[in-house]
Amino acid sequence: MDLKIYDTARREKVAFEPRTPDQVGMYVCGPTVYDKIHIGNARPLVIFDVLSRLLRSLYSDVTYVRNITDVEDKINARAKERGISIRELTETTAALFQENARDLGCLDPDIEPRATDHIPEMLDHIAKLIEKGHAYALDDGHVLFHVPSWSDYGKFARKDRDEQVTGARVEVASYKKDPADFVLWKPSDSETPGWESPWGFGRPGWHIECSAMSAKHLGADFDIHGGGIDLVFPHHQNEVAQSCCVHDEAERHDRFARYWMHNGYLMSEGEKMSKSLGNFYTVAELLEEFPGEALRLVLLKTHYRQPLDFTKDKCREAKAELDGLYRLVQEMADTPESAAPDDFRAALMDDLNTPLALAKLHEQASALNKGSGDAGAFRASCALLGLAAQDPEAWFKGGASDDDGAEIDALVEERSAAKKAKDFATADRIRDELKARGIVLEDKPGGMTEWRKA
Ligand SMILES: [Zn+2]
Structure with a gap:
């Protein structure tokens, strides 16, 4: 029985053959730790966890790498907004992420590299790209990947020149030689995290970390790269460009990773998930209920490439x-x-x-x-x-048993009666007693009270 997987790069289902018999390396893009993960972020976690279990049942040596992006401008903005240090934000968010992943039944990956622990590898990667004529440094401290320097750019994501420029528009700036060029390194000031580099005090762009960390932990040529479908362009296209340009042809594969797997989009309650629609669910809040x-x-009931409601x-x-x-x-x-x-x-x-x-x-x-x-x-x-x-x-x-439920119902009723009789001491005592048992009460308009397990 052959394992067949749909390879995004080739747009077809192909038989999986590891590069080295019995040995598989898999890299999956993990979260940017600026906020709690939502249920859409949970989909790749669960899918690639099942894949890692299947691979382990087939091959004796499987290395699953899932990174944590802990340097990114969204993190800086959020830390400022909350008035906490960047480190405090990334540490607490990463810890909650790991707890959520375990609660979803995911085994820990073998290696969980953090971007900030791999700055020297990224600097090395960027220096090589400059040396090989694929990147350029500007006087203001920016280093950019020069898209026209690599004729295969756009092939992986199947994006033509117009789409490439549109995709890079968020970063369009006067300093670019070409509008599709993307940032490898950017200058930092005293408010933003930064590291000394040959191009001044600065910090990495997002894409470079995955090229540098996958090479460090799995080598220049490895088997499977995964992530959500939204990462195909520009993130994965840029990873392909960086990695293919940095490594000599003999040591790497044409597609960078040999197999590319992407899970489909997730909708929530029939619509695109958004805070204003009230269908934006963080994993942490769902775990209070289920x-x-x-x-x-629920995430496994739909095939991973299909959209999931x-x-x-x-x-x-x-x-x-x-x-x-x-x-x-x-x-x-x-x-x-x-x-x-x-x-x-x-x-x-x-x-x-x-x-x-x-x-x-x-x-x-x-x-x-x-x-x-x-x-x-x-x-x-x-x-x-x-x-x-x-x-x-x-x-x-884990869920209250039927007997418990009846008893809790009775206590809730007793509390409602006490409140009606303005016996607030009794009402509060019952609330505290239930709270101590992990039961949370929610008073609804019209005098109704609902309870749930915390
Ligand atoms: Zn990545």
Whole structure:
């Protein structure tokens, strides 16, 4: 059984062959740590986590690298806005990101490089680009990649000259030799983070970090590069340009990475996610309402290249579905994992067809419910998807049980009655008691009170 993946660079599904037998290197662009991640950011996390699990089941030596962008102008602006230091903002945001990723059932990547730990590698990369005639430094401290210096520019993203210029417009400036040129290094002042460089005190542009860090941790020629579809242009096109121009042809691959994988867009409640529509969900707030595995399951129910409509209703359904899987796991007690069945594996091997794999998983579950089926194979299938991974008892305790629910309802009613009778001391005591048990109350207009687990 061959693993087939859709390669964005070639725009077709191809058989995957690692560069070195049994050894796979994968690099996925991670977050810019200026704010909490939203559910759209969670999609590549979960998709590439499943891919890494599948790869590990096939090859003995897999290195999964997922970077953290901790120097970027959005970070500077946000730190200023919040009146905290850049370091405090990036440290707390990165820690919350890692916690969210684990709550979504993602295994930690093997290497999680940070941009600010790789400034010397970036400086080296930029110096080589200048030396080879692909970049130029200006007196004001900017260094730019010169797009016309590389005739293959635009091929990867399939962007013609007009689109290249439009895409680079955010950075259009009088100092550019060509309107499509992009920034490798820019000058910093006392308000912005910076490092000494041959071109003055400054900081890197966004794209250069991924070229420098992938080369450092995986080599100039590696297997899979992934990210969201929105990164194809300009970010990944610029990575391809930088890396292909820096490394000699003999040591690198024509496409830079051999296989490029991109997950599709995510909508929320049927529309483009936006704060003004009220459908902008951070992972942290969704985790207050739903278990991480329910969010994970919603993200896996749509094929990764298709657009996905994320809704809270789907999270509720996913939670119920997982309850069913956990009941089976609970009944199986100590059955060890064996091998996932062929039809289940075949679905994942076909460009990570998770909706089909889930259908196969449910067939296994219904066989088990009927008293036939293979418990070890079911466990192995769950493990490949990263589902039903917790202790079933912990899972069922995660949401309040029915008995608890009735008791909480009664306490909430008692509090409402106390409030009506202006017995605020009792009302507050009940609120505090519930709070101590991790139950949050929300008073709604009209005297109704809703409760949820914090
Ligand atoms: Zn990147």
